[in-house]
Each structure stands twice: as C-alpha cells, then as structure tokens.
Amino acid sequence: MPDFPAPLPPHVPVLIVGGGFAGLTAALCLQQQGLDYLLLERHPSTSILPKARSLDVRSLEIFRELGLAEALRDAGRPLAPAWGILRGASLAEALATQPPANPARLTSPGQQAAFQALAAQSPETTIRCTQDLAEPVLRQAAEARGGDLRFGYELVRFAQDASGVAATVRHRATGAEHQLTADYLLAADGANSPVRRALSVPTTGRGSLGHYLNVYFTADLAELVRGREFSMFLLREPDVTCFLLTINNADRWALHLRYYPELGQTPADFPEPVLLTLLRRVLGTPPEQPLRILSVLPWEMTVRSVEQEQVGRVFLAGDAAHTMTPYAGKGAAAGVQDVHNLAWKLAAVLRHQASPVLLATYQAERQPIGQFYADLSGDMADADGLIDPTKMQAHGPQLLGLPDYTYRSTAILAAGGGPTTPASALPLAGQPGTRLPHLWLDEAHQVSTLDWCRGQWLLVASGEAGPWLATAAAATLPPLVHELPSTARPAWQQLTGTQPGEALLVRPDGFVAARLGAGDVAGVPGLLRAALGW
Ligand SMILES: Cc1cc2nc3c(=O)[nH]c(=O)nc-3n(C[C@H](O)[C@H](O)[C@H](O)COP(=O)(O)OP(=O)(O)OC[C@H]3O[C@@H](n4cnc5c(N)ncnc54)[C@H](O)[C@@H]3O)c2cc1C
Known part of the structure; x- marks a missing residue:
C-alpha cells in the first residue's frame, strides 16, 4: 500500500x-x-x-x-449586482418586456426604506x-x-x-x-x-421539492442583458420547467433544469446535445449563439x-x-x-x-x-x-440576514428561560441571547463595537470600565473589558437601555450572555462560571 x-x-x-x-x-x-x-x-x-x-x-x-x-468582497467584485425575478416564454422575450436601467426591481420603495433601517444595525x-x-x-x-x-x-x-x-x-x-x-x-x-x-x-421537514440538473455554462449575453440585469429567470412550460441564475450577468449562467425520476427520467437522458437544444430554447437565442457547457451536476432540492x-x-x-x-x-x-x-x-x-x-x-x-x-x-x-x-x-x-434571533440555553443567563427563538428581536439592544449591538466608534464609520469580538469573552461597560477590571481579572477565563469612548457613551446607553454603572457580558461568538447591574461587579467570576456550565 x-x-x-x-x-x-x-x-x-x-x-x-x-x-x-x-x-x-x-x-x-x-x-x-x-x-x-x-x-x-x-x-x-x-x-x-x-x-x-x-x-x-x-x-x-x-x-x-x-x-x-x-x-x-474583492473576490465577488467582478460579479454584477443582480436583482429581480423575470418570467416569460424565453429569457430573450422576458428581457424585451423589461424597461432598461431599472436596478431595483426586487424591492418596493417602502421595503428599501425598511432595509436601510435594518442595515444600520450592522457594520456589514x-x-x-x-x-x-x-x-x-x-x-x-x-x-x-x-x-x-x-x-x-x-x-x-x-x-x-x-x-x-x-x-x-x-x-x-x-x-x-x-x-x-x-x-x-x-x-x-x-x-x-x-x-x-x-x-x-432522522430529519424532518417538507422533504423533496424536485430533482434538478445544475447546468453551468457560458454564453455571451452581455449585450442582450445590459441595463436589464436580473437575478433569476423562471420558466414553467409543458416542455420545460427551470430557473436560470445569473452568475455575472454577462457570460456565465447556471440553469437549474427540473427532471422527473418519478417518470423514469435520469441525468443520462440529458446528454450535451439535448442540453444545448434546451438551453437555446430557454434563452430564446438564435442557433448561431455560441454556448459552452462547463459542468452538469444533478441535485435534489430538499427542505x-x-x-x-x-x-x-x-x-x-x-x-x-x-x-x-x-x-x-x-x-x-x-x-x-x-x-x-x-x-x-x-x-x-x-x-x-x-x-x-x-x-x-x-x-x-x-x-x-x-x-x-x-x-x-x-x-x-x-x-x-x-x-x-x-x-x-x-x-x-x-x-438580509441580520442575526435577529435570541438564543436560550444554559450559556445565556436570562430570566424567564424558554427555548431559542427565531422571532425577530430587532432592534438589537443588548438583550441576553442576542448579538452585541453595533455602534460605530469613529466618525469615519470604520470601527464598530462588533470589532471588539475576536473569539474572546468581553465585558462591555456602559460607563467607566474601572470598577469591572479587577473582578474580570479574577475570573478563570477573564473577559476583556471594554469601555466606549466618552463621546459614544450616550448613544450606547440609549441603544442598550443601560445606565453608566452597568455592563454587558458578551460571549466569544458576540452574543450577550448577561446584562450586569452595578450590583453584579463582584459576581462576574461566578456568572462566567455559570455560563460555562460549571
Ligand atoms: C443553486 C444553489 C444556490 C444557492 N444559493 C445560496 C446563497 O445564495 N446563499 C447561501 O447562503 N446558500 C446558498 N445555497 C446553499 C449552499 O450552497 C449550501 O447550503 C452550502 O454550500 C452548504 O455548505 P456545507 O459546507 O454545509 O456543505 P457542502 O458545501 O456540501 O460541503 C460538504 C463537503 O463535504 C464533503 N464530504 C462529504 N462526505 C465526506 C467524507 N466522508 N469525507 C470527506 N469529505 C466529505 C463533500 O465533498 C463536500 O465538499 C445555494 C445552493 C444551491 C444548490
């Protein structure tokens, strides 16, 4: 061997x-x-x-x-922004009905305003x-x-x-x-x-939502698409059901073609000539349009x-x-x-x-x-x-993916208990079980409170850090103590609803383990031990 x-x-x-x-x-x-x-x-x-x-x-x-x-971010820079879902008898037909230069098809103005409010809760x-x-x-x-x-x-x-x-x-x-x-x-x-x-x-859930062939291919459609960039094109016709995902909205595309094992179909029923004909059908492009299939991967959509x-x-x-x-x-x-x-x-x-x-x-x-x-x-x-x-x-x-859920477990010291809940806890305000709130710490908006999270326990003082330093150092796993710049403290106290003598105990994953009152200063080592399961 x-x-x-x-x-x-x-x-x-x-x-x-x-x-x-x-x-x-x-x-x-x-x-x-x-x-x-x-x-x-x-x-x-x-x-x-x-x-x-x-x-x-x-x-x-x-x-x-x-x-x-x-x-x-740099790696993804060559990919054009892609918003919106198109439908039609072919991609060419769907694009022909689209007004050009309409980059915000996905969201209504109301939703865009909602997105902006949400986006302010993260540095990312x-x-x-x-x-x-x-x-x-x-x-x-x-x-x-x-x-x-x-x-x-x-x-x-x-x-x-x-x-x-x-x-x-x-x-x-x-x-x-x-x-x-x-x-x-x-x-x-x-x-x-x-x-x-x-x-x-065992697994539970909705189960299979169909079998697909992921056909990754190149086709220079830049001229056809320019000004009408989109995210997804849906086609549901008697002869073909599929969705086309844009990769760079120019020459790279992924067609997800539904096939039906329950009707005896297998990926072998879709050799390259068949797929090329189907691609031309879906795109609505002339036969002379060069197409090249890079790879084909069968997959099952499941929940x-x-x-x-x-x-x-x-x-x-x-x-x-x-x-x-x-x-x-x-x-x-x-x-x-x-x-x-x-x-x-x-x-x-x-x-x-x-x-x-x-x-x-x-x-x-x-x-x-x-x-x-x-x-x-x-x-x-x-x-x-x-x-x-x-x-x-x-x-x-x-x-958008803001971490708006609330963890509940023995590693969260919260009154009330109950299970972890995906229900939105926005705005994030330092509640136990939620992600540390984000606040910019500089005028240039480069440094966030989240930048304190580096895989270590933290103690974020709402006022002066002094009282917390000695007691934090006495813990078996001492948290790093942070205080906000004095200019940022009023905003932090308003955001978190905390008083100057209070603090947040934050886990290495950036989630708040406990809200600490001024009376908890001496108890930090014990609280930390409790969160660590001792
Ligand atoms: C069309 C499509 C679009 C998607 N779009 C998005 C999106 O926009 N955003 C998003 O968040 N998600 C998206 N997803 C989902 C995302 O791709 C997957 O959820 C994600 O890749 C799963 O990552 P994973 O590391 O858990 O599993 P995988 O990426 O599947 O990695 C598992 C790896 O384990 C390896 N492996 C298995 N068994 C062994 C073994 N015994 N020994 C060694 N190696 C082994 C496999 O080779 C594989 O590489 C999309 C998925 C699809 C199909």
Missing part, C-alpha cells in the same frame, strides 16, 4: 469532515481559538460550481471578525460572491494561518466512545488508509452527510432538518444538519453561523475552562435557527419547487 503524501497526525482535538463553507469556516474559527484540527475534503479542490451566490449580513460579520470580509452588508470564488479565499486563509487541511482525503468510517472518536481516513488518489483519533468530530459533510446517516439521525445536532462527541453543522431551497440564500450562511457558535465551546471544553455541558448549548441554540431558515426557504417555493416571488417580497427583510 503506498504511503500518504504527508503523514496524518495520529490524534487531533477536532476532526472536521467536509471542506465546504461550513467546514472551512470551522477551520478558521478553531484556528482563531488556537485549537489544532484536521480537515478532510474528499474532492481535490473547493467547489468548482458557483452554487451559493450571496452571503448574508451575519456571515459577513463573522468573516469580518476573521479578517476576511474584504477579501470576499450582504455581498455577492459565488461559492467557487469564496471557498478558495477561506481555504487559502486557513492554510496560510497554519491549518491542516487535506483535500482528496475522505472519512471512511468512525466509531466513538466516552473517551473520543476513532476514524479511518482514505487518501483517494492512492487508496491508502490511515487510522487516527480525535476528541471531537465536526460533520460538515453536506446534504447527504455520511456521518449523519451512519449515526441514523430537511435534524432535531439532534449532537450525538456524543459528534456534531452536525451546515447542510449536514439542515438543507434548504436556494431561495432564502441561507444555506451557506446557516452553516457559517453554526460552526462559529460551536468553535469557542469546543475550545473552552478541550482546555477544561468549561464543563462539557456547554457543548449541549450548540444544539439548544442552533437547531431552532437552522430549522427556521430551512422552513423559511421552503415557504418561498411553490408546489413545483420554483420560487414564489410574492413570498420573496414578503420575507424580504428576513433575507
């Missing part, structure tokens, strides 16, 4: 399975925590397909924290950056920061007991197998998650989520835990948020700074949110699995 190109470690604290958005972000978050990991991805590279086209506000906040928001925005452009940015950063990422390696099988996880890993090019152990396994292995299946974790995201030492994240239609733009975003929630907890438990019960808060906090996004995405699909534009309008503000 040939050797591995580079030896694998015999033991790692965290084994990440999957090198998509969730796995790569997990790598970066664990690195931020200073924790060693091994990431396995069975493919030789990151996604060669555009798939996800946009990242929401919360994802960008997380990538800002990881120092990658600008790099992702949504961005357009397709998956084939974004994932290499994450991979390169993780590798440059010293991570152990192995592309072309797959998890073959695993077993766990109370002391750890034993894994068999295969190098796909050589077939060589290797045994290793890990303290924890993070399954970011996608919609068909072999790890989830091996654990027999499913697990009710159990932790099984012993194994955690499910991203599509492994919840699958969605693409219409809410939340698939990648939910996975990014999952692993950001989990990484600091794994680090704290592995360093014996937190009780292992802290890990159970991952499920308590993230499962309801993953399920909510999955169901939301399903609600936006009609009976044929195509997007319902009126539902998209109705859900508009939610699609």
Whole structure:
C-alpha cells in the first residue's frame, strides 16, 4: 500500500469532515481559538460550481471578525449586482418586456426604506460572491494561518466512545488508509452527510421539492442583458420547467433544469446535445449563439432538518444538519453561523475552562435557527419547487440576514428561560441571547463595537470600565473589558437601555450572555462560571 503524501497526525482535538463553507469556516474559527484540527475534503479542490451566490449580513460579520470580509468582497467584485425575478416564454422575450436601467426591481420603495433601517444595525452588508470564488479565499486563509487541511482525503468510517472518536481516513488518489483519533468530530459533510446517516439521525421537514440538473455554462449575453440585469429567470412550460441564475450577468449562467425520476427520467437522458437544444430554447437565442457547457451536476432540492445536532462527541453543522431551497440564500450562511457558535465551546471544553455541558448549548441554540431558515426557504417555493416571488417580497427583510434571533440555553443567563427563538428581536439592544449591538466608534464609520469580538469573552461597560477590571481579572477565563469612548457613551446607553454603572457580558461568538447591574461587579467570576456550565 503506498504511503500518504504527508503523514496524518495520529490524534487531533477536532476532526472536521467536509471542506465546504461550513467546514472551512470551522477551520478558521478553531484556528482563531488556537485549537489544532484536521480537515478532510474528499474532492481535490473547493467547489468548482458557483452554487451559493450571496452571503448574508451575519456571515459577513463573522468573516469580518476573521479578517476576511474584504477579501470576499474583492473576490465577488467582478460579479454584477443582480436583482429581480423575470418570467416569460424565453429569457430573450422576458428581457424585451423589461424597461432598461431599472436596478431595483426586487424591492418596493417602502421595503428599501425598511432595509436601510435594518442595515444600520450592522457594520456589514450582504455581498455577492459565488461559492467557487469564496471557498478558495477561506481555504487559502486557513492554510496560510497554519491549518491542516487535506483535500482528496475522505472519512471512511468512525466509531466513538466516552473517551473520543476513532476514524479511518482514505487518501483517494492512492487508496491508502490511515487510522487516527480525535476528541471531537465536526460533520460538515453536506446534504447527504455520511456521518449523519451512519449515526441514523432522522430529519424532518417538507422533504423533496424536485430533482434538478445544475447546468453551468457560458454564453455571451452581455449585450442582450445590459441595463436589464436580473437575478433569476423562471420558466414553467409543458416542455420545460427551470430557473436560470445569473452568475455575472454577462457570460456565465447556471440553469437549474427540473427532471422527473418519478417518470423514469435520469441525468443520462440529458446528454450535451439535448442540453444545448434546451438551453437555446430557454434563452430564446438564435442557433448561431455560441454556448459552452462547463459542468452538469444533478441535485435534489430538499427542505430537511435534524432535531439532534449532537450525538456524543459528534456534531452536525451546515447542510449536514439542515438543507434548504436556494431561495432564502441561507444555506451557506446557516452553516457559517453554526460552526462559529460551536468553535469557542469546543475550545473552552478541550482546555477544561468549561464543563462539557456547554457543548449541549450548540444544539439548544442552533437547531431552532437552522430549522427556521430551512422552513423559511421552503415557504418561498411553490408546489413545483420554483420560487414564489410574492413570498420573496414578503420575507424580504428576513433575507438580509441580520442575526435577529435570541438564543436560550444554559450559556445565556436570562430570566424567564424558554427555548431559542427565531422571532425577530430587532432592534438589537443588548438583550441576553442576542448579538452585541453595533455602534460605530469613529466618525469615519470604520470601527464598530462588533470589532471588539475576536473569539474572546468581553465585558462591555456602559460607563467607566474601572470598577469591572479587577473582578474580570479574577475570573478563570477573564473577559476583556471594554469601555466606549466618552463621546459614544450616550448613544450606547440609549441603544442598550443601560445606565453608566452597568455592563454587558458578551460571549466569544458576540452574543450577550448577561446584562450586569452595578450590583453584579463582584459576581462576574461566578456568572462566567455559570455560563460555562460549571
Ligand atoms: C443553486 C444553489 C444556490 C444557492 N444559493 C445560496 C446563497 O445564495 N446563499 C447561501 O447562503 N446558500 C446558498 N445555497 C446553499 C449552499 O450552497 C449550501 O447550503 C452550502 O454550500 C452548504 O455548505 P456545507 O459546507 O454545509 O456543505 P457542502 O458545501 O456540501 O460541503 C460538504 C463537503 O463535504 C464533503 N464530504 C462529504 N462526505 C465526506 C467524507 N466522508 N469525507 C470527506 N469529505 C466529505 C463533500 O465533498 C463536500 O465538499 C445555494 C445552493 C444551491 C444548490
């Protein structure tokens, strides 16, 4: 049996399975925590397909924290803005009926005003950056920061007991197998998650909304489209049901063509000549229009989520835990948020700074949110699995992706208890379980309160930090104490409804663990211990 190109470690604290958005972000978050990991991805590279086209506000906040928001923005810059859904007998016909230079087709003026009010609650925005452009940015950063990422390696099988996880890993090019152990396994292995299946974790939800062929192709339609840029074109005719996604609104496109296994159809029924004829039919372009198919990938649109995201030492994240239609733009975003929630907890438990019960808060906090996004995405699909534009309008503000949900778990010290709720807690005002409010700290609007979040516990004083410093330092995991510039304090106190003697205790993922009154100064170490599950 040939050797591995580079030896694998015999033991790692965290084994990440999957090198998509969730796995790569997990790598970066664990690195931020200073924790060693091994990431396995069975493919030789990151996604060669555009798939996800946009990242929401919360994802960008997380990538800002990881120092990658600008790099992702840059990577997506060549992609033109794309708003609006077109329908018609062909794309050419639909475009012909569009008035030119109408970039705001998606939203009404009322909605645009609502978006602006929401946007003021974050230092970040949504961005357009397709998956084939974004994932290499994450991979390169993780590798440059010293991570152990192995592309072309797959998890073959695993077993766990109370002391750890034993894994068999295969190098796909050589077939060589290797045994290793890990303290924890993070399954970011996608919609068909072999790890989830091996654990027999059931899923619930609306289920299958149809089978599609993702046909990624080039066609220079820049002249046809200019001034009428759009996001999606829907076609539902007796001979073809599909949606066309714009990639750069010039020469790259992704056609998602519905096919019907229940009628005996398979991807083999769509060889290239058939697909080229269908593409011309959908586009409504003349036969001489050059078209080139880059790749074809069958996929099933499903809305499913697990009710159990932790099984012993194994955690499910991203599509492994919840699958969605693409219409809410939340698939990648939910996975990014999952692993950001989990990484600091794994680090704290592995360093014996937190009780292992802290890990159970991952499920308590993230499962309801993953399920909510999955169901939301399903609600936006009609009976044929195509997007319902009126539902998209109705859900508009939610699609922005402000983290407006409220976590409830033992890691949130809130009166009242109850489960994590996706119900909007906007405006974010420092309520326990919500993301730290954003306030610009400089006139140039470059530095936000969120920029204090760097994977560590924080104590944000509403007035002078002095009284909190000694007591924070006495904690086993001392929070960094921040005070606002005096000019920003009135705005902060108004935003959070706090008094000068009060403070917010903020977790490493930027969520408020507790609101502290002046009488809590001496109790900070105890409160922190409680949030850490001791
Ligand atoms: C058409 C389309 C448009 C979309 N648009 C958006 C959007 O605009 N915004 C958004 O947020 N989301 C969008 N999504 C959803 C998004 O693409 C997915 O939710 C996201 O990519 C899931 O990331 P993941 O890391 O959880 O899983 P994946 O990206 O599927 O990664 C899982 C990885 O695990 C690997 N793997 C599996 N088993 C093993 C094993 N045993 N060993 C090693 N590796 C293994 C796989 O090879 C795969 O690379 C869209 C999806 C589609 C199809």
